[in-house]
Amino acid sequence: MAPNNDDPFKLLIHKLERLAKLDEKDEAAIRTLPFRIVRYTAGQHLVHEGDRPTDCCLLLEGFACRYKLTNSGARQIVSFHMAGDILDLQHLMLARADHSVSTITDAVVAWLPAANIREMLTRHPVINEALWRDSLIDASIFREWVLNVGRRDAKARVAHMLCEFAARREAAGLGSAERFELPMTQEQIADATGMTPIHVNRMLHALAEDGVIARDKRSVQILDWEGMQRAGDFRPAYLHAAA
Amino acid sequence: MAPNNDDPFKLLIHKLERLAKLDEKDEAAIRTLPFRIVRYTAGQHLVHEGDRPTDCCLLLEGFACRYKLTNSGARQIVSFHMAGDILDLQHLMLARADHSVSTITDAVVAWLPAANIREMLTRHPVINEALWRDSLIDASIFREWVLNVGRRDAKARVAHMLCEFAARREAAGLGSAERFELPMTQEQIADATGMTPIHVNRMLHALAEDGVIARDKRSVQILDWEGMQRAGDFRPAYLHAAA
DNA sequence: CGTAGGTTTGACTGATCTCAAGTTTGGTGG
């Protein structure tokens, strides 16, 4: 696969353009940010809870997640991320990481110094607006996850997670929502939905039996998008995708 | 109780000063924002999911919550709020409300036109920073709630919710964390923790039997703050209270 | 006082977890 090294900001700018009206100067400001490209294998940590990060990481390729641990060691994934996402925008403004970030597949990341981004924000109000909006959408997704984990039953939780993944993937321009390869293991789906991997497995089988999805290894085909949305109680408004 | 009408911005400025170094001009800019004071009784709605709000609401007195509903009508409270909190800062930047806001006690609210706030942000970078930081802390709390609801057992969930309420209340200067009056019903605690009110009731009794709290009607006394934090797996770093 | 909303208690049910084996898959080294 071709690394995005030649244009690391392509997907990010694509996303921010949907969030605010960037002009050429704004775009140029983003493109002149200093950065450092690092490649990671699956399962490596980019940020540890408690760190004081000085850089923000922009995911160029692959998939990542953010998670927290209980004192007893149980893990809760709080978000999944894909190419074009900034994984820890909060470190622009918050000193200490309140959660960890790790890759879930092999990945390529561009590290951007937070100080440079902050300085850019003061001179480019439209970028300020776009990034703020991006972080507010992040927060909206967290709220939906509280609802998902708090009030939906197991089958709906898994279905909702799949719907969100498909919808975001498509919105980010990474491929169709009809059929895709899941980057995460069933254990990671379990950690994201507050379940055990065993029950995730059963619910995936149940969704297939219901005829809304077909699976082959990690690849998922959504056979009935209407039915799948119903199964997952998925209404995409919270993604704020429509401007 | 004396309404905060005489200085509606007092608690907000107090909070923002801990988030960024406001100077006198910044403070003056906040104080000259136009506003409209409205009084509400318990259980009234300030924002409905799907609305396109043009104003942001600043809570001056009383308590409020934000919540979402599943299609089947189950409610999940995603946050509790107290005097000094802006309840829907996201409407500065996001057109449609992705959740509802309602009072849980009698309350006084100042409505601030979002356009005026946005205009203020462009001229006062420090306020921009403070409000952004506030919304990032909001997001951090949502992440902790995903963890709470997803990976803690019933007793810990209730204990965590109480710890957070006590800690935020104290940090906001609204009184001691040792003893306080709960503004919310057990049904609302249930909706916040993803439980049934019946089980919330049992867990409150269990915490009292464990000797970490004492209750009398809605008033709660924390007898053993260490033990209570242990019971709730509560580590306050996610509140980002220390600058 | 009567009423409605909130809280408490008990008995039963059930969704999801736990424990325990297998089976499949994908990567690695010979």
Place this chain on the structure above:
DNA sequence: CCACCAAACTTGAGATCAGTCAAACCTACG
């Protein structure tokens, strides 16, 4: 190219935490 290994997935059976249903019991307020 094949054999092996670890990780991921799958399946079954039994246990349990939390939900459901039902009924009192407070208590604040009109």
